[in-house]
Amino acid sequence: MRVTLGVTGCIAAYKAVEVMRGLQKSGASVQVVMTRNAANFVGPLTFQAISGLPVITEMFEPTADPEIKHIQIAQATDLLLVAPATANALAKFANGIADDFLSTLYISTTAPVLVAPAMNVEMWAHPATRDNVRRLRERGVEFVDPGEGYLACRTVGAGRLAAPEDIVGRALAMLGRNEIARMPEAGAIESDMAGERVLITAGPTYEAIDPVRGLTNRSSGRMGYALAEAALARGAYVTLVTGPVSLAPPAGARVSNVKSAADMCAAVMDDLADATIVVMAAAVADFRPISVAEQKIKKTGSGLMIELEQTEDILAAIVRAKHSQVVVGFAAETEDVTENARKKLLEKGADLIVANDVSSQDSGFDVETNRIILVSQEDVVEMPLMAKREAAERVLDAAMKIKRDALSPAAAQ
Numbered sequence: 001m002r003v004t005l006g007v008t009g010c011i012a013a014y015k016a017v018e019v020m021r022g023l024q025k026s027g028a029s030v031q032v033v034m035t036r037n038a039a040n041f042v043g044p045l046t047f048q049a050i051s052g053l054p055v056i057t058e059m060f061e062p063t064a065d066p067e068i069k070h071i072q073i074a075q076a077t078d079l080l081l082v083a084p085a086t087a088n089a090l091a092k093f094a095n096g097i098a099d100d101f102l103s104t105l106y107i108s109t110t111a112p113v114l115v116a117p118a119m120n121v122e123m124w125a126h127p128a129t130r131d132n133v134r135r136l137r138e139r140g141v142e143f144v145d146p147g148e149g150y151l152a153c154r155t156v157g158a159g160r161l162a163a164p165e166d167i168v169g170r171a172l173a174m175l176g177r178n179e180i181a182r183m184p185e186a187g188a189i190e191s192d193m194a195g196e197r198v199l200i201t202a203g204p205t206y207e208a209i210d211p212v213r214g215l216t217n218r219s220s221g222r223m224g225y226a227l228a229e230a231a232l233a234r235g236a237y238v239t240l241v242t243g244p245v246s247l248a249p250p251a252g253a254r255v256s257n258v259k260s261a262a263d264m265c266a267a268v269m270d271d272l273a274d275a276t277i278v279v280m281a282a283a284v285a286d287f288r289p290i291s292v293a294e295q296k297i298k299k300t301g302s303g304l305m306i307e308l309e310q311t312e313d314i315l316a317a318i319v320r321a322k323h324s325q326v327v328v329g330f331a332a333e334t335e336d337v338t339e340n341a342r343k344k345l346l347e348k349g350a351d352l353i354v355a356n357d358v359s360s361q362d363s364g365f366d367v368e369t370n371r372i373i374l375v376s377q378e379d380v381v382e383m384p385l386m387a388k389r390e391a392a393e394r395v396l397d398a399a400m401k402i403k404r405d406a407l408s409p410a411a412a413q
């Protein structure tokens with residue numbers, strides 16, 4: 001479910017943050033588009049940090065992406081939700097005026113449109129606004145009407161933005177109707193992970209030494225991204241916490257970009273409670289410099305000692321804090337792969353360890369294939385060489401089996 005959330009300039013703009021969170025919690029990925037005036041009320045960075053996607057504020061921003069952005073978004077969205085919508089936004093939509101990104105998007109999209117107006121009582125009651133609302137309704141635009149209450153202009157009356165939970169409810173109802181209309185023949189799609197909330201980490205971490213140097217590793221992020229794509233295709237809601245990689249984010253995932261092990265740990269802990277399955281595919285740095293030099297370290301003619309300390313063991317922290325989630329760890333090994341993976345399963349308390357020999361040419365870093373060994377309390381299953389996407393499917397199969405067995409232990413016998 002992909003929602004484009006248009007935010008226009010009025011005092012209620014801050015409530016759009018709650019609307020966005022509500023949509024995300026229900027499994028939607030949210031692309032935010034703000035008008036220039038909206039950016040005066042809430043900073044685009046607030047939305048960006050929570051949605052994990054860059055916020056669009058300008059129509060003609062030079063970008064490396066050759067696609068025409070408003071057409072790309074217009075076609076990719078399942079619902080255009082404008083909350084709050086000002087009188088000006090309604091007037092533009094009603095008259096087909098396309099003088100900024102949001103109004104251009106409105107006339108470019110064929111997706112259903114839901115509007116939650118917010119304005120002063122006189123503006124809402126003005127014949128021009130009434131006329132615009134009527135024309136938009138006639139065209140199929142749906143409204144979550146404003147409520148009555150104390151308004152920012154110190155008057156009481158209709159014009160207050162509807163409650164964020166009501167807006168989210170209406171948006172989900174519209175998305176649901178749409179999904180049913182587009183649903184292929186029963187059984188045509190494998191959605192055995194619908195309802196699962198999968199938290200995946202991917203890529204390396206980067207531990208700064210000074211402003212231009214740092215410690216990192218060779219992880220490309222391919223395995224974690226393949227896991228995210230596979231889980232999305234199977235109907236799961238996916239949060240991907242990723243270190244710096246050069247891969248395109250999987251469409252539909254909520255992406256949180258992080259750098260260091262500490263950032264990754266914080267992002268994972270933030271989302272842990274909501275998750276049902278956690279897969280730690282990231283190659284987290286085990287050590288970081290004790291202190292980061294504020295300026296670039298200069299050569300002095302002799303060597304340089306950098307004192308390192310251990311980073312937080314995120315997997316261990318997850319296991320300490322988790323409730324019923326199935327937790328999957330990876331074991332990047334260069335020798336005694338199965339034995340070391342068994343040890344990690346016990347030491348870290350994970351439900352499953354996916355082991356691979358990273359010294360091998362075809363299953364290590366930065367290649368498209370992997371040869372994995374799935375180590376759980378019950379079994380050790382050695383898989384043949386396969387594409388990382390295929391390996392991802394097998395990891396998810398194993399995690400789902402552990403979940404099912406935990407729910408009905410008798411069936412596992």
Ligand code: CTP
Nearest residue numbers: 280281282284286312313314315329330331332
């Ligand atoms: N991991 C983690 N936090 C760390 C280091 C690793 O959560 N600071 C996770 C990795 O994402 C992986 C698992 O722990 O899922 C095992 O990582 P690996 O690098 O193979 O092992 P380490 O725990 O670092 O142990 P060692 O390097 O001693 O083998």
